[in-house]
Amino acid sequence: MPPTKTLREGSAKKRAAILAAAQELFLANGFDRSSIDAIAARAKVSTRTVYDYFGDKRTLLRTVVENIGQSLIATIQRTLDETLTDLTEAGELEDALVTFSMRIATDMLNSADYAMLQRLGQTESDHLPPRDDRAMANAPDEAVGERLAALARAGLLDIADPRLAADHFIALTFGVAISRLGSANAAGDARVRPLIVEGVRAFLRAYGKER
Amino acid sequence: MPPTKTLREGSAKKRAAILAAAQELFLANGFDRSSIDAIAARAKVSTRTVYDYFGDKRTLLRTVVENIGQSLIATIQRTLDETLTDLTEAGELEDALVTFSMRIATDMLNSADYAMLQRLGQTESDHLPPRDDRAMANAPDEAVGERLAALARAGLLDIADPRLAADHFIALTFGVAISRLGSANAAGDARVRPLIVEGVRAFLRAYGKER
DNA sequence: AGTTAATTACAACGATCAGTGTAGTTCCGC
DNA sequence: GCGGAACTACACTGATCGTTGTAATTAACT
Numbered sequence: 001m002p003p004t005k006t007l008r009e010g011s012a013k014k015r016a017a018i019l020a021a022a023q024e025l026f027l028a029n030g031f032d033r034s035s036i037d038a039i040a041a042r043a044k045v046s047t048r049t050v051y052d053y054f055g056d057k058r059t060l061l062r063t064v065v066e067n068i069g070q071s072l073i074a075t076i077q078r079t080l081d082e083t084l085t086d087l088t089e090a091g092e093l094e095d096a097l098v099t100f101s102m103r104i105a106t107d108m109l110n111s112a113d114y115a116m117l118q119r120l121g122q123t124e125s126d127h128l129p130p131r132d133d134r135a136m137a138n139a140p141d142e143a144v145g146e147r148l149a150a151l152a153r154a155g156l157l158d159i160a161d162p163r164l165a166a167d168h169f170i171a172l173t174f175g176v177a178i179s180r181l182g183s184a185n186a187a188g189d190a191r192v193r194p195l196i197v198e199g200v201r202a203f204l205r206a207y208g209k210e211r
Numbered sequence: 212m213p214p215t216k217t218l219r220e221g222s223a224k225k226r227a228a229i230l231a232a233a234q235e236l237f238l239a240n241g242f243d244r245s246s247i248d249a250i251a252a253r254a255k256v257s258t259r260t261v262y263d264y265f266g267d268k269r270t271l272l273r274t275v276v277e278n279i280g281q282s283l284i285a286t287i288q289r290t291l292d293e294t295l296t297d298l299t300e301a302g303e304l305e306d307a308l309v310t311f312s313m314r315i316a317t318d319m320l321n322s323a324d325y326a327m328l329q330r331l332g333q334t335e336s337d338h339l340p341p342r343d344d345r346a347m348a349n350a351p352d353e354a355v356g357e358r359l360a361a362l363a364r365a366g367l368l369d370i371a372d373p374r375l376a377a378d379h380f381i382a383l384t385f386g387v388a389i390s391r392l393g394s395a396n397a398a399g400d401a402r403v404r405p406l407i408v409e410g411v412r413a414f415l416r417a418y419g420k421e422r
Numbered sequence: 423a424g425t426t427a428a429t430t431a432c433a434a435c436g437a438t439c440a441g442t443g444t445a446g447t448t449c450c451g452c
Numbered sequence: 453g454c455g456g457a458a459c460t461a462c463a464c465t466g467a468t469c470g471t472t473g474t475a476a477t478t479a480a481c482t
């Protein structure tokens with residue numbers, strides 16, 4: 001590693017620690033109830049360093065949201081590639097979709113956190129992003145939509161509007177799981193899988209080729 | 212009206228004004244960012260009166276949440292009765308379900324508010340209710356589930372688990388509308404209806420009798 | 423009108439917290 | 453081991469806010 005980086009390395013570690021601490025506290029207690037002092041303490045960093053790194057609290061929140069958003073979209077893309085490519089037989093479809101959904105629901109400690117943080121970003125702090133907020137929020141849906149469209153082109157699904165189908169898929173799987181179980185699905189809740197399975201089945205009844 | 216009521220009348224009016232003001236501010240700005248002073252001002256009442264009526268801020272929030280929850284369940288029950296009874300022909304089903312969903316989505320200024328307030332109740336204020344929180348949160352789903360079960364018994368739907376079917380219906384209609392449009396659907400957003408229609412159609416493909 | 427209860431206006435307390443300034447301390451490359 | 457940058461400890465300001473107490477004011481009822 002280049003010598004210029006050893007410094008940044010330490011820096012990057014602290015950055016990550018602060019972001020992780022902030023994310024945990026924001027999710028657990030909300031934005032207003034999470035003081036910079038508490039975040040700094042949890043990250044084992046002085047309060048002043050948090051300000052030196054991020055400037056102010058809203059910027060910190062914005063960074064956390066962007067961070068987890070990027071992480072989510074990357075996980076989704078990777079998992080799509082690993083579980084929903086090269087499918088040819090319709091019989092494999094249900095298992096593949098279930099595997100995909102379960103991986104997303106658990107790999108991300110819980111993807112409900114993302115929805116939560118989006119809400120935090122919108123409500124708690126008036127309208128934080130000069131950034132492309134909506135754009136990033138829609139990225140996961142569109143990635144799923146593209147893959148569903150590919151499956152439709154392969155003759156495995158019957159889809160007119162891929163983006164809508166993606167929203168329906170997400171609603172039937174993650175949406176139902178989150179609204180029923182809250183963000184409390186600590187990656188190992190046995191109640192998640194049956195919900196996902198039934199959501200996938202309902203989706204296939206609505207969008208499957210065999211009718 | 213009895214004379215004993217004129218006093219209570221004024222009292223009840225103030226109560227309602229405070230609750231309305233609190234609801235609006237909580238939804239717009241979140242719990243912590245809504246000061247009692249601001250709520251009192253909006254309700255055109257002195258700060259002291261708010262405390263005399265509700266004791267403290269968390270109790271006020273709890274009351275608001277219970278309030279809007281009761282209102283939602285009542286609206287759902289009434290609307291179910293008005294739009295989804297005495298159906299015999301499968302052809303009427305799509306229109307009836309769309310009508311039901313649109314009524315809910317608009318009658319309640321927006322039912323997304325309810326989800327929002329539920330979240331406020333959970334996150335903002337640690338865990339406020341000694342009340343039956345989950346019970347009330349599930350009531351709407353179960354009411355819809357019972358009606359869907361009735362439609363299944365009438366031979367119009369093919370449903371194994373009514374509660375699950377209700378969750379799927381809600382996810383495909385309100386869930387998608389809320390996640391796409393946020394709480395910004397001010398009762399007249401033209402983008403709501405197409406989403407609802409497509410959600411109902413997907414639901415009927417998954418749970419309809421004709422396959 | 424007069425008594426009583428409800429309501430207001432107002433001040434004040436104590437706590438929390440974002441954000442800043444600074445002086446000292448640690449760490450790192452040289 | 454020196455010099456400078458990163459970091460910490462700490463104190464402080466200014467603001468917001470929940471909550472309470474109280475005296476004055478208004479409204480309700482007889």
